[in-house]
């Protein structure tokens with residue numbers, strides 16, 4: 001009897017080896033390649049490109065659609081090439097440079113800044129809103145916080161509404177409490193990522209939760225920083241605190257290792273311990289009865305110093321769940337226990353779906 005051998009998990013055409021394709025370095029473009037690999041392994045964004053859904057969102061009346069088109073083309077090439085091939089992102093690079101001319105040179109660039117520019121550029125081309133309504137100042141201060149947050153989010157979507165926003169944008173609440181009268185005023189702002197200060201603990205090791213706690217720690221605004229209390233109508237010493245009002249589906253956490261993104265004077269190499277699974281952020285939620293758990297799927301790693309350095313990416317394959325190192329043109333399997341290093345710089349977490357948490 002003839003028995004047909006099932007494809008081994010890593011055979012050439014197997015689904016689990018798709019996407020394992022290197023990107024050519026076009027001269028100090030490792031920062032770009034690292035971020036592109038993290039995005040290529042963002043399941044929903046990948047599917048948006050592979051299934052051509054983005055085409056529905058490219059309005060023909062818009063003049064610029066080339067960045068999204070080149071990005072989608074690149075993702076499609078990555079996911080249809082056979083593994084161990086190397087793809088050149090040069091056409092994509094041409095488009096991102098038109099959008100953000102400061103990425104023209106061949107200098108070391110900041111991967112997190114690049115990510116922001118890229119997501120902003122993609123969003124602008126697939127925004128369902130083609131003509132933004134005039135900004136109208138509305139006073140929601142009489143509403144309960146929960147309702148105010150919802151209204152502010154709705155107002156945001158009236159201007160910025162795309163698949164990119166759908167995936168990456170969350171909402172931050174800042175509460176300002178007057179030390180005199182106790183009045184608490186709230187402000188709600190969208191965020192595309194969170195830049196976390198690195199909490200310092202005696203021995204150079206710290207945890208992501210400690211960085212989150214430092215980021216959301218109550219701050220005293222006094223002296224020159226005193227804000228005007230809404231009720232007292234004069235400048236008062238206040239406390240300010242952040243909570244997360246709306247958690248994004250993809251949470252990008254940026255560890256502030258560089259003293260200044262542009263003028264990189266020093267780099268903090270503290271080891272920040274972060275979980276690969278079940279990052280529970282409930283304590284930072286405005287409403288702490290929300291169940292919020294994230295799983296890590298990609299890391300942009302920066303090794304080296306402020307002047308010279310190298311970016312790579314660690315990504316979890318969206319189909320096999322196996323981890324790989326993407327070092328420009330090279331892709332190599334790695335063990336999940338190698339993912340945590342003191343060079344982790346930008347972390348990509350996805351919200352765990354209700355059905356997958358037991």
Ligand SMILES: *[C@@H]1O[C@H](CO)[C@@H](O)[C@H](O)[C@H]1NC(C)=O
Pocket residue numbers: 059060061130131
């Ligand atoms: C494209 O934009 C125009 C102008 O804003 C709008 O009238 C039209 O409905 C949009 N088309 C699609 C397919 O979204």
Ligand SMILES: *[C@@H]1O[C@H](CO)[C@@H](O)[C@H](O)[C@H]1NC(C)=O
Pocket residue numbers: 282283288289
């Ligand atoms: C939620 O917040 C309340 C009030 O601040 C607090 O008493 C409670 O312990 C919190 N619950 C959790 C699960 O963090």
Ligand SMILES: *[C@@H]1O[C@H](CO)[C@@H](O)[C@H](O)[C@H]1NC(C)=O
Pocket residue numbers: 303312327330
């Ligand atoms: C990345 O690959 C280069 C060669 O292309 C090698 O010199 C370097 O050590 C690799 N870096 C890491 C962190 O694997």
Ligand SMILES: *[C@@H]1O[C@H](CO)[C@@H](O)[C@H](O)[C@H]1NC(C)=O
Pocket residue numbers: 301302303310311312313325327341342343344
């Ligand atoms: C990531 O960071 C670690 C810790 O410094 C470094 O040893 C390693 O070479 C880096 N890995 C890659 C793939 O860049």
